[in-house]
Every structure is written in C-alpha cells, then in structure tokens.
Amino acid sequence: MxxxxxxxxxxxxxxxxxxxxxxxxxxxxxxxxxxxxxxxxxxxxxxxxxxxxxxxxxxxxxxxxxxxxxxxxxxxxxxxxxxxxxxxxxxxxxxxxxxxxxxxxxxxxxxxxxxxxxxxxxxxxxxxxxxxxxxxVEVHMVHPDTETVIDAAAGAAAAANGQFWHLTKVGLASGQSGGRGIMIGILDTGIDDSHPEFAGKVVQFREFDKHGQVVGSTARDAGDHGTHVSSIAAGRNCGAAPDADLAVAAVLTTPNAQGRLFGYLQQIVAGMDWLVQHQFRPGRRGVDVVNASLGGSGYHNYLEQPVLNGLAAGISMIAAIGNDGRKGAGFHGSPGNYRTTLSVGASDSQDITAIFSDWELSGQDGRIQYPVPNLSAPGVDVIAAIPGNGYARMSGTSMATPLVAGIAARRMSANPALLGHPRALFLSLLSTLDPVKPHPYNLNYGGAGRIRA
Structure with a gap:
C-alpha cells in the first residue's frame, strides 16, 4: 500500500x-x-x-x-x-x-x-x-463490478416511467416522498449537482486534496461514481429519500494507472471531519448519516477512531463491504468490515447475493470475530444518475449502500427519536429485512437479510 x-x-x-x-x-x-x-x-x-x-x-x-x-x-x-x-x-x-x-x-x-x-x-x-x-496511505473507491452508460433516451424513459427496480424491490416507488429535514453525508468522488435528479435540493460540497486541505467548494465529480451514489441515496426519481439534502465530500479524486479513483487517509479523514462538525443547518452541526462506498481491501484499522468519534457525536456510518467476492471468502474491506459501521452487501432482483459481494468473518487479530456484511440491498444493474444529465447501469456494493443510507434518512425523518442515536438507527434498519439467498456458486453470505423500506 x-x-x-x-x-x-x-x-x-x-x-x-x-x-x-x-x-x-x-x-x-x-x-x-x-x-x-x-x-x-x-x-x-x-x-x-x-x-x-x-x-x-x-x-x-x-x-x-x-x-x-x-x-x-x-x-x-x-x-x-x-x-x-x-x-x-x-x-x-x-x-x-x-x-x-x-x-x-x-x-x-x-x-x-x-x-x-x-x-x-x-x-x-x-x-x-x-x-x-x-x-x-491510499484509500480506494469500491469500484463498480460492472458499469454501462445507457443512452439518453433510455435514461430519460427510466426516469419518466419510474423504472428503477432497486426502489420497487424494497417497497418504494420512484419519487415517493421521504427524508425531509435529513442531511446525508457522502464520501466519494464528488457530485454533478446540476443533474435533474438533484433539482431544488440543498447540496453542500467540499473537495479535499491529498493532505486534507479544502481545494474547492464548487460541486464537481472527478469521475461518475459519486453522482451515481448520491442519486441512489437522494435523487428525485431514482433515490430512496428524494426529500433529503446532501453534503458531499470529494475525497476520491486521484486516478491510478488504470484510471480508477482513490484518495489518501488525510483526505478521507478531513472529509469525515467536515461532515461531522460543519454547521450545515442553523443550530445543528454535522450530517445525520454518512455513506462510505470506499475502503481498502482487508482489515485496516486506520478509520476506526474517526468512525467511533463520529458515533459519539451521534452520526452513523453505512459502508460498502466490497466487490471481491469472486475471490472467495474474506476479501472484504475497511471501513465496511468494522464492528461499528452498518456494512452492506449487494443482492439481485431475485434476492440472491451478488457473486461479487464480499463476506466472511471480520475483526482484527486477537479480537472477537463477527460476520459481515450486516445486511444486503439491491446492487445489481442499478440505474442512476451520472454527470452530464445522463444515467448509467452499475453493479456493486457501492450501489447497495446508498440505498440503505436513503432508507435510514426516511426512518429518521419519520421518527426523530432516531436522530443522534446510531445504535437505535441500526436496530431499526435491521428490524425490517426480507430473506436473501446465498449465491449458488460462491455461497456468498448476504447478512441478516435484504433491507426493506
């Protein structure tokens, strides 16, 4: 590394x-x-x-x-x-x-x-x-397992006709109101906030460099991953919480030799700090929940303390478990494999765990081991926004995770007693699950079940 x-x-x-x-x-x-x-x-x-x-x-x-x-x-x-x-x-x-x-x-x-x-x-x-x-150190994006840009007409039709299976599978309709008054924090590549999916929405933005310094406040996406993730969480048509607002920290902005984006630890930590302590709303510091579709492969404890300190401030983190499931058990990444995050795997339209979705026991050497992910959500062939008013079909635990974050926003909006109480929020999300089947080839474990809104 x-x-x-x-x-x-x-x-x-x-x-x-x-x-x-x-x-x-x-x-x-x-x-x-x-x-x-x-x-x-x-x-x-x-x-x-x-x-x-x-x-x-x-x-x-x-x-x-x-x-x-x-x-x-x-x-x-x-x-x-x-x-x-x-x-x-x-x-x-x-x-x-x-x-x-x-x-x-x-x-x-x-x-x-x-x-x-x-x-x-x-x-x-x-x-x-x-x-x-x-x-x-470098911290990498959980790169989509597959990505297909769909033509403008198909994307417009999907938006117009509510053809977003990831929503209907969890019991939601395209554009169904929910999440009002809640701010979702996104750690990712950025966002194209001019996309129609974010029309009329408050979108706060900061871009951080590799040493954690703010280098921009005008929204942009260094790739397309952040826009896709943000729209699944809170897009007007393809989002789980269309009425929620967004605070996006662009922390995955450096391309590697293959063109995949990553960030550095100082960059990630500075973005997390902004999401935890910035006064986004009058009289309220920080966001209400953080979506992290990022993480290094293997168990790395370099983000344990910031996650814990965010929890102490009442801010939950929902994190992708990773897309290396084809390699077999145990290739999950941090922070998705921490005991203190709600870890999310991906499932398909038949409620079968995606073959790429990571799983197995987690925990540092010498600590109690526990199974990950905690739960699954639709994450195969998910249509959502990309920069330039377009749409793309992507597969990955990166797509499943913001769907759970959006449902979390809906829960907190409907029940303000969950605000500032991460363990109560996690319990609420884990109390409404449908069965999910292991993958027939890899027997991938999908957690306690598939999320239901």
Whole structure:
C-alpha cells in the first residue's frame, strides 16, 4: 500500500469524551444490539456539540503541542494507565498549553491531528494515552463490478416511467416522498449537482486534496461514481429519500494507472471531519448519516477512531463491504468490515447475493470475530444518475449502500427519536429485512437479510 508524505494521529474516543463504554460491543453491530429504547439511552448523555468539540480541541491541541515539547504533555491527565477511567470532569479541566505547531492541524470532529512532515518522534507520540499514528496511505473507491452508460433516451424513459427496480424491490416507488429535514453525508468522488435528479435540493460540497486541505467548494465529480451514489441515496426519481439534502465530500479524486479513483487517509479523514462538525443547518452541526462506498481491501484499522468519534457525536456510518467476492471468502474491506459501521452487501432482483459481494468473518487479530456484511440491498444493474444529465447501469456494493443510507434518512425523518442515536438507527434498519439467498456458486453470505423500506 503506497503512501504520500504526512501522518494522521488519532486519539481514542474514551480520552476525548469519556465514551469508552458507549459503543463497547462484543461482536458485529447487529449481533449485540440492545432493544431500541436501550440503544437510544446509550447516546442520551452525549455532550452538546459545541462542548464536545471544545473539549476535543483542547485535548488534541495539548497532544500536538506536546509532540514538540515533551515536558508539557498531559500534566492534567495523570498516568497513561488512567486513560480508560477519565471522566468528563477531568477532560473539562484540560486547557492546551500552546497552539499546535504550524505543520499540524486539529480535526476535533473525528479526533485527529493531521501532520505535514516526513518524520515524527514516535516515542513521544506513543507516550500519550490513547494515541495512534498512521502514514498517509491510499484509500480506494469500491469500484463498480460492472458499469454501462445507457443512452439518453433510455435514461430519460427510466426516469419518466419510474423504472428503477432497486426502489420497487424494497417497497418504494420512484419519487415517493421521504427524508425531509435529513442531511446525508457522502464520501466519494464528488457530485454533478446540476443533474435533474438533484433539482431544488440543498447540496453542500467540499473537495479535499491529498493532505486534507479544502481545494474547492464548487460541486464537481472527478469521475461518475459519486453522482451515481448520491442519486441512489437522494435523487428525485431514482433515490430512496428524494426529500433529503446532501453534503458531499470529494475525497476520491486521484486516478491510478488504470484510471480508477482513490484518495489518501488525510483526505478521507478531513472529509469525515467536515461532515461531522460543519454547521450545515442553523443550530445543528454535522450530517445525520454518512455513506462510505470506499475502503481498502482487508482489515485496516486506520478509520476506526474517526468512525467511533463520529458515533459519539451521534452520526452513523453505512459502508460498502466490497466487490471481491469472486475471490472467495474474506476479501472484504475497511471501513465496511468494522464492528461499528452498518456494512452492506449487494443482492439481485431475485434476492440472491451478488457473486461479487464480499463476506466472511471480520475483526482484527486477537479480537472477537463477527460476520459481515450486516445486511444486503439491491446492487445489481442499478440505474442512476451520472454527470452530464445522463444515467448509467452499475453493479456493486457501492450501489447497495446508498440505498440503505436513503432508507435510514426516511426512518429518521419519520421518527426523530432516531436522530443522534446510531445504535437505535441500526436496530431499526435491521428490524425490517426480507430473506436473501446465498449465491449458488460462491455461497456468498448476504447478512441478516435484504433491507426493506
């Protein structure tokens, strides 16, 4: 896995906001879910957003300043062994002793520090409690298994006649209202917001470079994947939640030798931070749910902490499990194979798990193993928007995932008690499933069932 210059430092959510028990699950997200009331109660004590961000910023700033000044590290925290027992009163007393160095940027929303230097004193960093560091590695798009651009007439006919099987399969009609008041965050290649599928919709946009710097706020799609994904989530005709709004972080913008787009870890983390802490709506920080149709193949824990810190802020992540199912079991990718994301596989019109959809047990070495994906959704030959007012037919878990994100938006809009309560939202989604069959050749596992709206 190649890298570019720089590092990302993550700080454990238990150090940042005392939530070490909040998401302590013994297995996959659905294997240990409590009742809906219990799930909501686990996040009922979450800090107000402004206080949460202020406390996180203080701790992160102190760590950043301490990297260059070891004598100033964590005087108020006590011994590193006490990190797991820190409660909110202690964290509230922390004040940064100096501003972070000029080549470090604090991302309080996801509990990260971006470092723009080639070398670090790793001993100084790891002497801090709850801290981990990663190089600025590549993170790839979950590339469609198949992609066919359909002619303009066929695309227009599909939109006009509601010929979107992925919607009817889950019990929705094209253009059926739902998702009002909800903002879906998209981590992807961008969006062509001039497409008719997004007419009249609020679309917030930021493009990030490989070091996590904002390089644009005028919507564009570096490919076509982001537009397709966004329209499945919230398009006017082909979307599950036509009334939801979108915040799109363009974080997969660099082509590889084959022309496939990818991003870097700093880029992904900065996009996540924007989705978690930007004030998109008056009095409300962050989006309500994040769609991640991206991820490296294999289990990589470099996005675990930002996902956990997003959960602590009440923001769920729904992630694609990957498209390497033809290789056999165990080729799923992160963050779709985390215990804290809702992982989505793909199924076809006959409710058979797609042959490309990944599956098998997941979890880091030495941890409890759990099955992934959690559930499936239609993801074979899905017609949705692409840039230039066109449409394309694509297959992949990237297509299934935004359908689930759109249904999540519908649930939160209809039941505001689910807002800010990720485990309760996951439980709600997993409570309405239809059977899905394994693929007859690979016996691909499709999770607990196929989503139903």
């Amino acid at each position: 190649s890298t570019t210059s720089g590092y990302v430092i993550f700080v454990d959510e238990s150090v940042l906001d005392g939530s070490v028990e909040m998401f302590g699950m013994t297995g996959g997200v659905f294997a240990a879910l409590p009742s809906e009331a219990e799930a909501a109660a686990t996040t009922a004590e979450a800090l107000p957003p402004e206080e949460l961000l202020a406390r996180r910023h203080a701790v992160l700033s102190q760590i950043a300043s301490g990297i260059d000044n070891p004598g100033t590290r964590f005087e108020n925290f006590g011994a590193a062994s006490e990190a797991a027992t820190f409660g909110l009163p202690k964290i509230a007393s922390i004040e940064p002793q100096s501003e972070p160095p000029a080549d470090m940027r604090v991302l309080a929303g996801v509990g990260a520090i971006l470092v723009d230097r080639d070398e670090l004193d790793l001993e100084a960093i790891y002497s801090q409690p709850g801290v981990s560091v990663y190089p600025n």
